[in-house]
């Protein structure tokens with residue numbers, strides 16, 4: 326009897342003192358488990374005489390019930406405390422500012438291209454596009470590069486492996502092959518609202534990627550050009566100069582831009598020129614409208630009559646000008662990036678620094694964003 330009371334007192338004290346659920350479970354096993362102290366007592370009932378059992382039975386069962394209730398109570402208390410602690414630890418402070426969101430940025434080249442397209446669209450140019458993988462005819466032959474002529478070596482061409490028919494494809498070295506495609510399509514007399522296939526007069530720009538085996542601070546093996554082509558009856562070099570000067574002032578959003586034309590040679594234009602923009606490259610970045618450096622930004626000229634003929638146009642009736650602008654260079658010049666190679670290194674820190682928000686305010690030069 327005293328043993329039972331003592332056992333109960335001791336178990337109750339230990340249950341009350343249990344600090345976690347594991348301790349409660351250990352006590353349950355110790356007392357009520359298969360060979361627990363109370364279970365053993367219950368088993369001993371079977372070995373008792375009926376009188377003894379009548380006396381001890383209720384006491385042992387009472388002990389079992391009391392301990393089981395105490396265990397359940399302690400367990401419930403500990404579970405509640407555990408939940409409270411968890412809730413306190415995991416509480417969300419709604420007054421904290423949200424963590425910064427990582428937003429994608431618009432690549433400076435794409436921003437530049439959008440701005441260039443907006444300026445030319447404002448001048449009435451339509452948009453045309455052509456393939457990056459070109460054939461020799463469109464990239465060279467139709468553009469009046471004679472076969473085997475050293476002029477073909479002017480470009481460090483990436484040639485693709487020979488095709489099954491022995492035809493060699495290449496990564497276009499400039500956007501000029503699209504001039505050919507546009508003029509060829511012009512003969513198909515598609516509706517004039519399809520810029521790619523309009524009859525003369527033609528007035529299109531052609532943005533796109535071009536490829537040359539070349540790499541230094543002002544050259545990358547892949548870069549972007551924007552070709553321009555205007556074909557009409559009375560087009561002169563003066564129109565070309567005006568168009569490019571006006572473009573530069575609008576694109577750079579200042580009248581302070583100083584440009585110069587240098588005579589040059591391209592097989593597909595005659596006369597040909599390159600245009601430079603005056604800039605200052607002394608301070609590790611590029612600034613325009615000042616300084617004594619010149620950065621070449623385009624080639625251009627009057628479309629060679631042979632090119633018109635190669636594309637099926639009557640060279641006595643039609644004439645025009647063409648130009649090819651370096652998009653990445655113009656962006657670097659406008660936004661002050663010192664090294665073109667960084668543009669395509671895919672360094673997220675660079676992109677976050679130089680990239681543009683997708684939600685730009687409208688460009689004051691054009692009224693378009």
Ligand code: PHE
Pocket residue numbers: 498499500501552591594597623624625626647648649
């Ligand atoms: N295609 C020339 C180049 O990549 C640029 C150019 C375009 C020159 C159109 C004249 C006319 O260097």
